[in-house]
Amino acid sequence: MLKEIYPSHLKMISFEGAKEWIPFFGSNSQALKELSANMVQLKDTDAFFGWYEKNQLLFIVGVTFYKDEVHVNNLLKMSKTVRNKEYYNGLVAIAKRRF
Numbered sequence: 716m717l718k719e720i721y722p723s724h725l726k727m728i729s730f731e732g733a734k735e736w737i738p739f740f741g742s743n744s745q746a747l748k749e750l751s752a753n754m755v756q757l758k759d760t761d762a763f764f765g766w767y768e769k770n771q772l773l774f775i776v777g778v779t780f781y782k783d784e785v786h787v788n789n790l791l792k793m794s795k796t797v798r799n800k801e802y803y804n805g806l807v808a809i810a811k812r813r814f
Contacts, residue, residue, distance in 0.1 A: 717808045720763040720775060722754045728765075728772065734792045750777055750789045761788075766797075766805035773797040778809060785810050 720728075735746035754763055760780050766773045774797055777789035787806070 716767045717805060717812070718765050718767060720754075720765045722757060724765075725751065725754060728775075728793075730791075730793075732793075732795075733775075735790065740789075746789060746791060750775065750791060753777055753788065762809075764805065764809055765793075766801060766808075768796075768801070771796075773801055774805065776805060776809065780813055783814070785813060 730747055733747060734743050740746040740749055750763070753761060754777070758779075761777065762780065763775065763777050765775050771794055773792075773794045775789075775791045775793060776787060779786045779788055785806075790802070
């Protein structure tokens with residue numbers, strides 16, 4: 716299930732063990748810093764989503780929306796049990812929500 720994440724949610728999320736799934740930034744700590752900085756800036760074109768299974772957060776994705784495109788800026792794996800199919804389903808759900 717897809718849920719939008721806002722800066723106020725950051726305090727409630729445990730980032731211990733978070734790993735970047737796609738190496739945008741070269742290290743897990745840098746990816747987390749970038750995600751946090753982008754969330755605090757919260758530009759009109761940016762959005763952040765969490766993909767949940769039951770109550771477990773599987774991954775967080777940061778995206779930028781353009782006129783007819785969605786760019787993934789950050790993808791943090793939050794659970795060891797997440798599968799590639801769930802990444803795909805989450806990204807498709809984000810695109811469908813926007814377009």
